[in-house]
Amino acid sequence: MLKLRAVYFDRGSIRFQLFRLVAAVAATVMLISLAGGALFEWGNQEKQLRQSLTTMAEAVGVAASAAVVFHDSKAAGEAFSILIARKEVEAAAVYPLYGNRLASYGDQASLPDTNDALQEHLPDFSLFSPSTTLFQPIRLDDATIGHIFIRASLRDYRNSFLWQAVLAVGVNLLGLLLVLGFGLRFIERMESALQERTEALSAANRELLAAKDAAEAATEAKSRFLAAASHDLRQPIQAINLFKDALNQTTLNEEQQRISDFLSMAAHSLLELLNDLLDVMKFDAGAIQPAREKVDIDDLFGRIDADFSPLAMAKSLRFKLHFPFGGMALCTDGKLLQSLLRNLIGNAIKYTEQGGVLVAVRRRGNRAVVQVWDTGIGIAPEHMATIFEEYFQVANPERDKAKGLGLGLAIVKRLARLLDTEIVCRSRLGRGSVFEFELPLAD
Amino acid sequence: MRKRATSFKHLWRRACLRLFGLAAAGLVAATPAFAADAASEQSMRAVLVYNFIKFTEWPTAAGDPQLRVCIASGDPAQIAALEALDERRVRGKPLEAVRFRRQADCDVIYVDSRQRWKEIAAQPAAGHILTVGGYVGFVADGGMIEIALQESGARFDINLQEAKRAGLRFYPQLLRLARRIVE
Numbered sequence: 001m002l003k004l005r006a007v008y009f010d011r012g013s014i015r016f017q018l019f020r021l022v023a024a025v026a027a028t029v030m031l032i033s034l035a036g037g038a039l040f041e042w043g044n045q046e047k048q049l050r051q052s053l054t055t056m057a058e059a060v061g062v063a064a065s066a067a068v069v070f071h072d073s074k075a076a077g078e079a080f081s082i083l084i085a086r087k088e089v090e091a092a093a094v095y096p097l098y099g100n101r102l103a104s105y106g107d108q109a110s111l112p113d114t115n116d117a118l119q120e121h122l123p124d125f126s127l128f129s130p131s132t133t134l135f136q137p138i139r140l141d142d143a144t145i146g147h148i149f150i151r152a153s154l155r156d157y158r159n160s161f162l163w164q165a166v167l168a169v170g171v172n173l174l175g176l177l178l179v180l181g182f183g184l185r186f187i188e189r190m191e192s193a194l195q196e197r198t199e200a201l202s203a204a205n206r207e208l209l210a211a212k213d214a215a216e217a218a219t220e221a222k223s224r225f226l227a228a229a230s231h232d233l234r235q236p237i238q239a240i241n242l243f244k245d246a247l248n249q250t251t252l253n254e255e256q257q258r259i260s261d262f263l264s265m266a267a268h269s270l271l272e273l274l275n276d277l278l279d280v281m282k283f284d285a286g287a288i289q290p291a292r293e294k295v296d297i298d299d300l301f302g303r304i305d306a307d308f309s310p311l312a313m314a315k316s317l318r319f320k321l322h323f324p325f326g327g328m329a330l331c332t333d334g335k336l337l338q339s340l341l342r343n344l345i346g347n348a349i350k351y352t353e354q355g356g357v358l359v360a361v362r363r364r365g366n367r368a369v370v371q372v373w374d375t376g377i378g379i380a381p382e383h384m385a386t387i388f389e390e391y392f393q394v395a396n397p398e399r400d401k402a403k404g405l406g407l408g409l410a411i412v413k414r415l416a417r418l419l420d421t422e423i424v425c426r427s428r429l430g431r432g433s434v435f436e437f438e439l440p441l442a443d
Numbered sequence: 444m445r446k447r448a449t450s451f452k453h454l455w456r457r458a459c460l461r462l463f464g465l466a467a468a469g470l471v472a473a474t475p476a477f478a479a480d481a482a483s484e485q486s487m488r489a490v491l492v493y494n495f496i497k498f499t500e501w502p503t504a505a506g507d508p509q510l511r512v513c514i515a516s517g518d519p520a521q522i523a524a525l526e527a528l529d530e531r532r533v534r535g536k537p538l539e540a541v542r543f544r545r546q547a548d549c550d551v552i553y554v555d556s557r558q559r560w561k562e563i564a565a566q567p568a569a570g571h572i573l574t575v576g577g578y579v580g581f582v583a584d585g586g587m588i589e590i591a592l593q594e595s596g597a598r599f600d601i602n603l604q605e606a607k608r609a610g611l612r613f614y615p616q617l618l619r620l621a622r623r624i625v626e
Contacts, residue, residue, distance in 0.1 A: 066616030069494045070597065075620050141497060141534055 015191055022183035023176075030172040037168055045161055046125035049152075053123050053134050056086060057148045061138035064094050068102060068138055068146040076103035083150075090131060091151045097144065106151075115147050123152065127161075130154060222281070230278050237274065240267045276411055279339075283414035290333040290418045294442045297328040297361060300338060304359065308345050317349065318356030328361065330368055331442040332419055340415040344372040344435050347408045352376035355432070364438070371436045379427040387425065388413040484592055489524035491597055492553055492575050495588055496533050498617035499573050501550065502610045509539045513549035515559045521577075525553060546572060553577070560584055571610050582625055587611070591622070598622040 064079035066072070076094045083089045083105055091106035095115040104111050112118060115135075123132040133151045137144040244264050252260060282288055301321050312319035330337070341359070348357045355375025361368055379387055388409050416423045416437055427433035496510065510533060514525045522542070529540040543552060546569040554560045555577040564585060574586045581589035582602045587609070589600045600623040606613060618624060 063616065066494075066498055066614065066620050069497065070491075070620050072620050075616075078619070141532070 014194070015187055018187045018190070019180075019184065022187070023180060026176050026179040026183070030176055034168055034172055038165060041161065041164060042125070045157055049125050049132070049154075049157055050122055053132075053150060053152055054136065056082065056089070057134055057136050057150055060092065060094070060150075061136075061146075061148050064103070064148070065138055065140045065145060068094060068096055069140065071096065071102065073103050077105070079103075080105035086152075088152045088154075088156055089150060090153050093149045094138070095147045095149065097146055101149075102146070110151065111149065115149075118147070118149065120147070123150075125154065125157065127158065219286070222284075226278065226281055230282075233274055233278070234271075237267060237271050241271075276408070279411050280414065283411070283418065288336075288418060290336055290420075292331055293334060295330045295332055295334040295337060297323050297330065300334070300341075301359070301361075303338070304341060304345065307342070308349065308357075311346075311349055312357060315349065315353070317352055317354070319349075320356065320358045322358065322360035322362075324362060328363070328368060329442040331440045336415055336419055337439070340412060340419065340437075341370075341372070343408050343412045343415070347412075348372055348374035348376065348433075348435075350408075352432075363441070366441055367438045368441055369436060369438055371434055373432065373434045375432040378429040378431055378433055379425065380429045384425065384427070388423070485518065485521040485524040486527075487592060487597060488521065488553075488577055488590055489528060491590055491599065492525065492551070493528050493531060493533075493538075495573065495575055495599075495617070496538070496551060498614040500612040500614070501571055501573075507536075507550065509537050510550045511548055512538055512540045512551040512553065513543040514540060515543035515552055515554040515563060516556075516577075517559075518555060521555060551575065554581075554586070557581075557584065560586065573609075573611055574605070582623075600625065 059082050060079050063082065064076045067075035067079060079094070080092055080103070083092055089106060091104070091108065091111055093104040093111045094102045095118075096102050100113050101111065101115070118135045120135050120137060121133070122136070123134045125132065131151050131153045133149065135147060135149045138146040138148055240263075244260065244267060247260050247263075301323055305319075305321055309319050345357060345359060352374045353376070357375075358373040359371070360373070361370045363369075412423055412435075419439065421437045421439055424436045425433060426436070492512065496512075501510075512525065512528060514522050516522055516525070526540045528538050530537050532538070541548075543549070543554075543563070546552070546563065546566055549569070549572050551573045552563065553575050554563060557578055557580065560576060560578075560581065561584075573588070574581075575588045575590065576582075576584075576586040577590050579589070579591065582600045585602070585605055587602050587605045589602075591598045591600070599621055601613065601618065601621040602625045603613070603618075604626055
């Protein structure tokens, strides 16, 4: 029991607050109802008392009317016989209109001799006085012929009222106890439910934190792996290249030269593939922070021209670059932009057998729009959605030479994201495609 | 203006007289050993007649708008006292106090001598008349209520049989006060 009390009176706990609330509400409601009931009962008792006494007085009055009219004391006294059955009546008296009282009943000591000092009044139910009095007229034929005076003891009325009050209070207390009992149980249940939920939440929280830690750890591991991989993987390839160069230094016959060339190309492709793969991983690991610098279109396009013109020429394709006269400067990351363009242009050349590739840049408002046009095989509408996903390649029996992991456009998408822009593609199957994106101008 | 004032004064005087009469009667009744004054005896009798009427029930006859009290007395004081009952009301009906002419007109007859009563009784009986007599032996002669003024106060005897025959009923309170009831 003591333990219970300690727990419930811990002021800080929700349990105590709820308990207090329930108790307060219940107690208030009960107090109000008790008060209302008491007031009502009080009024009721008073009304009953009044009715009962006045009816009695009237009966006595009627019985004594002739006696009063004829001034017959004895007969008047006989009229009081009605009062014998009513134990609460202590004294009564009949008065004529003028003169001393005609007859009396009960405790005569307290009765006034004449009706001079008396005024007509109805009985009052008071909690503190031991008795109440009544003084009302005796009427005959609508005229007052005399008065009757009654004194009645309030003891019984008071007792009954008090008993009723005690009973009511008792019932209410019982009710209150019941409410508190049920309330406690309810509170307990609510509290345990709350606790469960809090624990579930904390557990979920902990899991989330653990997952976050794991994710961060994984990311770190990836970065470290990348760093290691890019260094380690490149080395053998570098070696291959070196030895290829060394081989070319020596005297080779035609067939040997051809083989050496193929080896070169293979090594080159391998390096490219590796770079692409590592790039994708780098971008995914979030290891790259794009810079914001001023990038001159002239320089950029100059380099691109130098790099891709030979390639295009090798496939008998035209390669054009359009940019505004007077130059233009962009606010972006130069290296990433270069990478992006290289991927797009490389792709364009790869998938074009005839016609050419056009790279254009122009102003649109305060931004620059860059477009890479090609007259290649195009992309069917149903494939549009997926071209930017990894490992997707449009199957084309014509150009089985188009090798690679299909990572080109996936890298493009990530590069675009890093540069805070978006690649938009429009294409007509068999006619060609255009890849377009926007970049902010440098002020 | 003047006329109104006088009539009000007149009414007031009459009211005071009546009140005094009743009060006097009350005083006389309350003090037993007082010797009845001649003048107030008549008033007392008048008051008694009035009160008897109050406790008598006539058969429900919607006919008369008033209750006529016929005075068969030779005493001018008595006549005057009874005439003072004029226009008083009993159960909403006003009283009309007149000298006795014939039975048919009356609802109440007051007679104060045997001789007079014999004359009245000789006539054919009309219905529903309360007879009150102020002389000794009235009830034996066939009257309904006989008044006897004594030193100890006013007493009365009731002839219930005669009352029944006339179709009248007395309130039980009145019967209880009677000194003697003849059935």
